[in-house]
Structure formats: C-alpha cells, structure tokens
Amino acid sequence: MQAAQELIKAQRFKEALAKIRDADAVGGKTANENYLIERMRMAAASGAGDVETAAHSFEAVSSRIGSADKLRMIESLAGSYYRARDYSKAMQWGQRYFKEGGTSGTIRTLLIQSQYLAGDFAGAARELTTEIQQAEKAGSAPGEDRLKLLVNASLKMNDTNGYVWALERLVTYYPKREYWVDLLSRLQRKPNFSDRLALDTYRLSLATGSMNAANDYMEMTQLALQAGFPAEAKQVLDKGFATNVLGTGPEAERHKRLRDLVAKRLDEDKKNQAETLTQAQEAKDGTALVNAGMNLVFNGDKAKGLQLMQQGVAKGGFKRADDVKLHLAIAQLTAGDSAKAQSTLRTVAGNDGTADLARLWSLYAKRRS
Incomplete structure (x- = not known):
C-alpha cells in the first residue's frame, strides 16, 4: 500500500491501481484494511479516469465517511461523469449530492446541464424554474444563461407555457x-x-x-x-x-x-x-x-x-x-x-x-x- 501511495503522489495512477489490486488479493484483511484499500483505490481510479471503479469504491466505504468528505467525493464523481460525457450518471450523482445536503451552485449547474444533455428536459426545467424563482424572491435577476436554457428545455418538450414564462423573464431582465x-x-x-x-x-x-x-x-x-x-x-x-x-x-x-x-x-x-x-x-x-x-x-x-x-x-x-x-x-x-x-x-x-x-x-x- 505504501508503494501504491507513492505512485499516486507521482500521478502514476494506473500503476497504483495495479498495486492496490495486489494488496486487495491478500486474504485475512481487517475491516479497517479493506476501508483503506478502497479509499486509496478511489483516489487512484479518479486520477486514472476510471470513474466506475471510483464510484464502486465510494459505495464500499461511504457508510464510514463523514458528511463533509462524502459531499466532496460525490461532487468529484459527478464532475468526473460529466467530463466523461456520461450525463445520466452525472445527473444521478448530482441529485445524490443534494439529497446528502449539498448546496454548491456549481453542482446545481452541473446537474441541470446533465439533465438537459441526458434528455431529461422536464427535470432540467423543474430545477431551472426553482432556481429562477429563488433568485426573484431574493430580489436578484436570474442568470440570462439559465433563462435561455429553460427556453430551450421548454421548446424540446413543446411546453408553450414554460417557454413563454421564461421568455417573459428574459424581456424583463435582459430586454434584447x-x-x-x-x-x-x-x-x-x-x-x-x-x-x-x-x-x-x-x-x-x-x-x-x-x-x-x-x-x-x-x-x-x-x-x-x-x-x-x-x-x-x-x-x-x-x-x-x-x-x-x-x-x-x-x-x-x-x-x-x-x-x-x-x-x-x-x-x-x-x-x-x-x-x-x-x-x-x-x-x-x-x-x-x-x-x-x-x-x-x-x-x-x-x-x-x-x-x-x-x-x-x-x-x-x-x-x-x-x-x-x-x-x-x-x-x-x-x-x-x-x-x-x-x-x-x-x-x-x-x-x-x-x-x-x-x-x-x-x-x-x-x-x-
């Protein structure tokens, strides 16, 4: 495991994964040793771009991770799936992030974009509408990009009412x-x-x-x-x-x-x-x-x-x-x-x-x- 850790520091992630597999093959491990192996495997897999392995390792240890670390790891997984263009998985991890109590605006944006790109236009529209209403309630102008994305999502669903609702706010805040x-x-x-x-x-x-x-x-x-x-x-x-x-x-x-x-x-x-x-x-x-x-x-x-x-x-x-x-x-x-x-x-x-x-x-x- 020490060798695997050194390889991770050197950003030689695939080699680190091989060392971790060797360590995992050893029998008679304690629960704590299994926990450390999965934590290290998650770090190496994330660095290697192997999101599935990282997600599997996270699930194996999530019950023992504190809430702050858990949110950080879920955020990382959501971002990794998004960069890999697996928008359905990015959407799932984004939703899990908020169920676990996350509040990041960046992940909210990632979730909405993942929903849209995965074809979940209703979900994207629902999230966008909530975000826009919250901005208005706080006395702030909703982002023009958010309103335009809602326009496009509504158009994809042939939702005329949603389209006009978003368009009316565009002319209110950005009267182009x-x-x-x-x-x-x-x-x-x-x-x-x-x-x-x-x-x-x-x-x-x-x-x-x-x-x-x-x-x-x-x-x-x-x-x-x-x-x-x-x-x-x-x-x-x-x-x-x-x-x-x-x-x-x-x-x-x-x-x-x-x-x-x-x-x-x-x-x-x-x-x-x-x-x-x-x-x-x-x-x-x-x-x-x-x-x-x-x-x-x-x-x-x-x-x-x-x-x-x-x-x-x-x-x-x-x-x-x-x-x-x-x-x-x-x-x-x-x-x-x-x-x-x-x-x-x-x-x-x-x-x-x-x-x-x-x-x-x-x-x-x-x-x-």
Whole structure:
C-alpha cells in the first residue's frame, strides 16, 4: 500500500491501481484494511479516469465517511461523469449530492446541464424554474444563461407555457430585441388573438425597439391614420425615416407619398380639433372622448389628453371596455407615468389577446419605472 501511495503522489495512477489490486488479493484483511484499500483505490481510479471503479469504491466505504468528505467525493464523481460525457450518471450523482445536503451552485449547474444533455428536459426545467424563482424572491435577476436554457428545455418538450414564462423573464431582465421579437410573434400566432389589436402590438414593438422592417412601419402608420391618430402616424414615419428604414430602396417614393398624406391628415386634424372635441363631449358614450384624448397625448398635450380620456372612461358605454383600459395605460406610459400605467394594465381582462398584450405592456412599463 505504501508503494501504491507513492505512485499516486507521482500521478502514476494506473500503476497504483495495479498495486492496490495486489494488496486487495491478500486474504485475512481487517475491516479497517479493506476501508483503506478502497479509499486509496478511489483516489487512484479518479486520477486514472476510471470513474466506475471510483464510484464502486465510494459505495464500499461511504457508510464510514463523514458528511463533509462524502459531499466532496460525490461532487468529484459527478464532475468526473460529466467530463466523461456520461450525463445520466452525472445527473444521478448530482441529485445524490443534494439529497446528502449539498448546496454548491456549481453542482446545481452541473446537474441541470446533465439533465438537459441526458434528455431529461422536464427535470432540467423543474430545477431551472426553482432556481429562477429563488433568485426573484431574493430580489436578484436570474442568470440570462439559465433563462435561455429553460427556453430551450421548454421548446424540446413543446411546453408553450414554460417557454413563454421564461421568455417573459428574459424581456424583463435582459430586454434584447430578439427576445421581444420572439415574444410578440408568439402572441400574435395564438389562435384567439384578435386582429383589431394589431396597432397596439405595433406600438409595443416600436417602443421596445423590436420593429425594423419597412413594411411594419408602413402598416403601423396606416393603422394609426385609420384609427384617427395622425400625430402618432407622423411619429412612426419620422422614426422610420430617421433610421433609414424608410425613404430608401425601390419603395422610397411610396414612403414619401405616405409621409405627404400623413402631413395632410395632421393639418386637417389640427384645424378640426375644436369641432372634434365638441362632438366627443356630445356623444352618448365615452369612446370619442377617449380617442380624442389619446390623440392629444400623441400631439404632445399630455395633461389635457389624459384628462379627456378619464372623462371618457367615466362616461362609459363602451363596446370593448378592456381596449379602452389598454389605450389609457399606453397613453399614461407615453406621458411618462409608468406607475399609473402599470396600475391600469392590471385591470385589463379579455380572452381575445387583450389581457395577454396588457401583460407584455406591463413588462415593458416596469423597465420604465
């Protein structure tokens, strides 16, 4: 055994294993001698990359090892199996580590990655969700890599709810354009998502910086004009031209014609503003007041615009009250009052995509507070 120990120190592990086998072949050994042989065999096998032998030796002596040493050895075995790309065994030893009372974040990561690579996507998702929730409870941002791994695990399982749950946290903590594009695209593909929410979806896309196609700028501009918001249409076009998304390429003349139309509509809107407000005040329900107020917010008269919208809300009689709440929240956010916007968004219901869209606006509003 002394020779084996010297060989281990010299990192001649395979030779050490041979010496240990010779010692083990001797009969009449005491329990303590067997214990020492297995401890030394485990060290030599670990160094030689023979993980199975190391694991077998650990099992032979584990009942006599203190908790701290036991955790250290289990950690070593889990890491060895992972490096050997035996992810199922790495997963098993990682789980055992935590059952024995381990708390290492490194082994938690190794366990999750082993589960994912072994095809246990449900297990990986479960561990990741717990880790993310614990981080949020502690007031910390979950790691972007953890959220992306949960996105991928959910995708492997065709778990749409899990995918969206992780993606919503990505846009909350790491609001990159590609995450918003994915999230908004998935929202619009939902079977119950109403076409009438297209303008409100474009508004969020523009606000989050996830809109960069000329056709999207053009369509949003046209929808804003149709809805009676020429000032908003001008803002959309101005941004498109400023970023060179519009005004270039084979459709440049079409872009300029639309800009001329928007300017004309905006001029007409300003001339008719007093009459429009009078008609809105006289209307039976509050729809016209809400629209007139929102138009004023886009025109820059935010205080008066929000006041008119509140008057319209109080008047009531709406065909779609949740749409009105959503628009009020967007106006409040445009006016710079994120807290009120979040409060309003929490009241938005509806099963046609309105509530789903309001939740995404809430995620954006939180970043503005």
